[in-house]
Amino acid sequence: MRFTSGRPSSDRGHDIARAMWPDVTQKDWNDWQWQFVNRVSSIKTLGILLGLSADRLSAYEGLVSTYKYAVTPYYLSLINWPDPHDPIKKQCLPDLRETTFRLPGSDEDPLAEERHSPVPGLIHRYPDRALVVLTNMCAMYCRHCNRKRNWKNQGERTLGRAALNRIIAYIKNTPVIREVIISGGDPLLVSLGFLDEILWGISAIPHIDAIRIGTRIPVVMPMRITDELCRLLSRRRPIWLNTHFNHPAEITDAAISACDKILKAGIPISNHTVLLKGVNDSAHTILSLCRALQRHMIRPYYLFHCDAVTGTDHFRTGIQKGIEIMNVLQGNLGGLAVPDYVVDLPSGGGKARVMPSQLVSIDDNMAVFKTFEGGDIHYLAPNGADSR
Numbered sequence: 073m074r075f076t077s078g079r080p081s082s083d084r085g086h087d088i089a090r091a092m093w094p095d096v097t098q099k100d101w102n103d104w105q106w107q108f109v110n111r112v113s114s115i116k117t118l119g120i121l122l123g124l125s126a127d128r129l130s131a132y133e134g135l136v137s138t139y140k141y142a143v144t145p146y147y148l149s150l151i152n153w154p155d156p157h158d159p160i161k162k163q164c165l166p167d168l169r170e171t172t173f174r175l176p177g178s179d180e181d182p183l184a185e186e187r188h189s190p191v192p193g194l195i196h197r198y199p200d201r202a203l204v205v206l207t208n209m210c211a212m213y214c215r216h217c218n219r220k221r222n223w224k225n226q227g228e229r230t231l232g233r234a235a236l237n238r239i240i241a242y243i244k245n246t247p248v249i250r251e252v253i254i255s256g257g258d259p260l261l262v263s264l265g266f267l268d269e270i271l272w273g274i275s276a277i278p279h280i281d282a283i284r285i286g287t288r289i290p291v292v293m294p295m296r297i298t299d300e301l302c303r304l305l306s307r308r309r310p311i312w313l314n315t316h317f318n319h320p321a322e323i324t325d326a327a328i329s330a331c332d333k334i335l336k337a338g339i340p341i342s343n344h345t346v347l348l349k350g351v352n353d354s355a356h357t358i359l360s361l362c363r364a365l366q367r368h369m370i371r372p373y374y375l376f377h378c379d380a381v382t383g384t385d386h387f388r389t390g391i392q393k394g395i396e397i398m399n400v401l402q403g404n405l406g407g408l409a410v411p412d413y414v415v416d417l418p419s420g421g422g423k424a425r426v427m428p429s430q431l432v433s434i435d436d437n438m439a440v441f442k443t444f445e446g447g448d449i450h451y452l453a454p455n456g457a458d459s460r
Contacts, residue, residue, distance in 0.1 A: 088121075089149040101145070104295035108211060108261075113142040118166065131168055139224055139383055141166050143212050147292045150321060159319045159351040163214055164292075169386035170215065177418070178380045180221040184420035193231045194239045197420050200250050204239055206231055206270065207257035211293040214316075216348055216387045218379040218416075222257070230262055240273045247279045255286040260296055264304055271308040283308070286344075288316040294330035302337035314342045314373065319352050320360045328368050335369055342373035345411065347394050348387045349378075355400035362401065362409045372411035377426070379416055391415065391426060399428045403444025 093101075093110065100106040112121070115136050119129045143164045151160045181187075188197040195203040205219070209228040217223075231239075243249055252274050259267065274283055285305075289296045305311055313334055317323060331341055343365050345352065352358060362372045375397070378388045394413045401410050414423040432440040432448065439451045 088151075088153065089145060092117075093145060096145075102295050104293055104298070107144045107146055107293050107295055110145050111142040111211070112145070112148055113140070122165065132166060135166050135168055135171050139166065139170055139213075139215075139220060141213050141215075142210070144293045146295070146326070147212055150324065152321075157350060160321055162351050163216065163318065163348070164212055165215070167215060167386065170383045173386045174382070175380070175385040175388060178382045178385050179418075180224075180382045182380045182418050183218070183416055184418070185219075188420050191235075191238045191242050193235050194242060196242075196246070196249070198422060199248050201253060202243060202246075202249050202251075203253040203255055204231075204259075204270075204274075205256055206254055206259040207262060209256065209261050210258045211261060211289060211296070214288070216346055216378060216381075216384045218381050218384070219257075220381055220383045224383075230257075230266075236270060236273070240277070243274065243280070244277050250279055250281045251284060252280060252282075253284040253286060258287050258289055259285055260287045260289045260301070264301060268304050268308070271304075271311070275308055282310045282312060284312045284314060286314050286316075290315050290327050290330040290334070290341075291317055291322050294324075294326040297330035297333050299333070302333050302339075305334070305339050306337040309338055311339050312342065313339050314344055315370070316344050316346075317361060317365060317370070318345050318348060319357065320364055323361075323364045323368070331368060331370055341370045343370050343411075344374045344376060345372065346376045346378055346387075347389055347397070347413075349389045351387070353389050353393055353397075355397045358397050359401060359404060362405055362411065366406075366409040372409055374423075375411040375413045377413070377415040380418065395426060395428050398426075402428065402430070 092112075096106070112118075115129065115133050118124070118132060118136070118141070124132060141164075147160065147164055152158045153161075185195045185197070188195050190196055193205050195205065205222070207228070207230040208219075208222040208226060209230060210223075213223060243252060254270065271283060274280055305313075315331070317327075334341055345358070345361065347353060352361065358375065365372050375394065377391060377394055378384060380388065398413045413426050415426055416423050430442045432442050434440070434453075437452065437454045439453050441449045441451060443449055
């Protein structure tokens with residue numbers, strides 16, 4: 073059979089999918105529940121996929137016992153296996169460097185989310201917004217996850233109703249909060265009934281202006297974006313959805329179809345990209361990604377510098393690399409397609425924009441700017457002190 077819901081990077085992606093699931097029908101392949109149940113997560117399968125010897129398999133057993141892995145058949149089928157540097161494979165399959173490679177300053181919770189958690193399951197770091205960690209469950213466990221601590225040596229779990237009630241009570245009693253982000257894990261994996269209950273409970277609070285949902289489902293398991301889910305989201309607007317494309321190879325027909333359903337339900341989509349060494353740390357890759365996202369009405373929102381999270385250090389680039397990329401984007405992309413490059417500061421310091429400045433110098437009467445082509449422009453800008 074031919075898997076038409078995705079667009080694998082190579083025919084071998086299809087061949088491996090056919091070998092692993094020889095009896096799957098097209099209907100099953102397009103069923104998100106089949107995709108979820110058939111996630112690849114065993115050490116034996118990992119050994120086959122990576123061609124591991126017995127000695128190396130033992131080392132990977134230790135890694136997987138610390139940081140579990142799971143990959144949907146759909147996302148696995150996107151891997152271009154002949155490419156040893158394939159960006160899809162690097163994001164979804166475990167790497168021994170997760171437990172053996174460390175850079176100075178890395179921490180399990182560098183953003184101090186737990187310290188800014190007034191009640192379990194809620195992070196309140198900025199005055200006017202709060203984040204609900206609804207679940208630690210994901211369709212795929214991204215190897216660069218900044219909440220890796222939430223699935224380290226733990227089973228998949230979702231907030232209970234009592235915990236949810238405490239969260240809603242805290243938000244009600246904190247009128248400075250005007251926006252709530254629902255995240256995880258992936259909040260679109262909970263039942264539709266429970267998701268609707270959460271959205272209703274938060275949207276009914278008078279001082280809440282907007283709800284934001286953070287999800288990677290359109291990228292890793294787009295079949296989950298059903299008509300029923302979109303109708304639910306539409307009923308609970310204003311909702312904003314942030315998803316997480318990191319590489320142009322993830323922008324498949326299936327992913328775009330899922331995003332189109334969300335957009336047609338009246339839910340705007342923005343994208344978070346994480347700058348990852350060996351995955352997308354080139355101006356060409358980010359430029360191609362941003363252009364593709366804009367073409368499909370998904371706004372590039374943030375280019376995140378990879379957080380200093382224990383277990384992800386091998387993905388971290390220098391900040392200068394992000395600035396170099398942003399310098400290329402400026403002038404080669406319209407403003408709607410240029411993300412903000414941000415560093416999430418340690419100890420709960422919040423997001424800091426790291427944007428290359430085109431302002432060379434300024435005094436009371438003159439500013440000098442660098443153009444996107446590299447030239448200097450003198451801009452006469454008197455301060456108006458003598459206008460009276």
